[in-house]
Amino acid sequence: MKPTFQPQLVNDPFGDPALYVEFLFQKRALLFDLGDIHALSPRKLLRLTHIFVSHAHMDHFYGFDYLLRVCLGRAITLRLYGPAGFIDRVEHRLGGYTWNLVENYADELIFIVHEWEGGATMARARFRCRRTFAREDLSAVPVENRTLAAEPGLKVRAAVLDHKIPCLAFCLEETEHVNIWKNRLEELGVPTGPWLQELKRAVLAGKPDDLIITAYWRDGTIPRKRRFTLGELKRKILRIVPGLRIGYVVDCRYDPQNLRNLQAILSGVDRLYIEAPFSHEEAEMAREKYHLTAWQAGDIARRVGAKRLVPFHFSARHQQNPELLYRQAAEGFGRPLSS
Ligand SMILES: [Zn+2]
Ligand SMILES: [Zn+2]
Known part of the structure; x- marks a missing residue:
């Protein structure tokens, strides 16, 4: 199955690092690092929903102003993720401009900035255009299994690396694809129906193989049902294709840790x-x-x-x-x- 996202480096290998990941069939993209991103058209920048910044050295963060310029005055919420100290860096960047006329903008640009130090939670702050991008600290959110962002279909996990300062590496992971063999389902003598969605959800949630899944349907006016274990259905009617996984690693030292x-x-x-x-x-x-x-x-x-x-x-x-x-x-x- 074709992966649902398409990664592409923004610049040549000598240019600033930035990896733009476009979603197929959706006007939507993610970005890893925010160096010089002038090669990205405003149309492409406006598709961004999440930006993951490894660290705030200039070659990885210099593009923030261009992004801000393109997105200002639009109803956009951008989620940014970075290492320890990242919220301060964003605050200082936004603090570099005069914002006295933005209170009445009809469309509001909002940044939700996350900062992960490698622990079980992640600090957050919000910067809203109509509030002149003043920092508003939000409650911290839990980080399980190194996952900074997750939604149906994908997640982004991170690791803290030593670059004399903390630098984040990322892995973008597409959820596995769960396909149903329709002919085998027929052989089993069970019709399709909403129960298959329940089955897919159970697989994607990593439920145990002894979980009971009930197939239910109508035979004319007579309701019917049949019970299976998840393991049995996996063997008999499912084809599970692992999702694409993309790693992004920049500045770090070569050491065992x-x-x-x-x-x-x-x-x-x-x-x-x-x-x-x-x-x-x-x-x-x-x-x-x-x-x-x-x-x-x-x-x-x-x-x-x-x-x-x-x-x-x-x-x-x-x-x-x-x-x-x-x-x-x-x-x-x-x-x-x-x-
Ligand atoms: Zn660096
Ligand atoms: Zn660098």
Whole structure:
């Protein structure tokens, strides 16, 4: 089954990092990092609902003003997520302008900003246009199993990495697809009906196989029902296709703790976008700057079992020879970077 979302890097590998993820058949998108995003048209920016910012170094957050400029005066609520200190960063950015005439805007832009330090809750604040974007602290929300955002069909999980400051890595996970084999259902002698929705919900919620699911239908005017275990229905009539999983990893040092944190969210990921700024020969400099080399990026992708690797966020020092970084990433990965 075709995945419901389509990821695309906004810039070339030397440009600021930003990954735009568009939803098929919906005028809607997510964004990972907010560096220079001028390559995105206003039409595309207006589709954004959630933005995940790894950290507030300039190359990852500089695009906030452009986003604000495009969205101002529109009825939009944008949810932003970032690491420790992120709410302050957004507050300062919004505090850099004069807002004396926005109180009467008919359409209100609202930012709901979330800040996760890696624990069981996430701090939140709201910034509303008509209130001149003054900070309004909201109650913290729970974070279970590293999940920052979840809705039917997808979730985004995160890990805190060491980049001398906290930097978030993300994994966008599409919910698995639960398909019904119609012919097998017929063989079972049970018609389709609303009970199948209940069955799908039970699978997606990860209910145990001994859960009883009741199929009910009408035979003319006679109500009928039959009971099955969830496990039996899974075997006989369901085809469960795992959803697409996309990893996004930027600035971090190559060390065991960062690797453990990445493994917690990226195991078996379908596609991994990962920074590869430096060459293998620059490993010492990469370490001092709390960044990865291309080989290390490939090695991380191999260790987490990524199916496909997309290295990016290259240092300008390799502008003349990006092939070197691609080659070393592939060496670390242990196989070619197929497209
Ligand atoms: Zn950085
Ligand atoms: Zn960076």
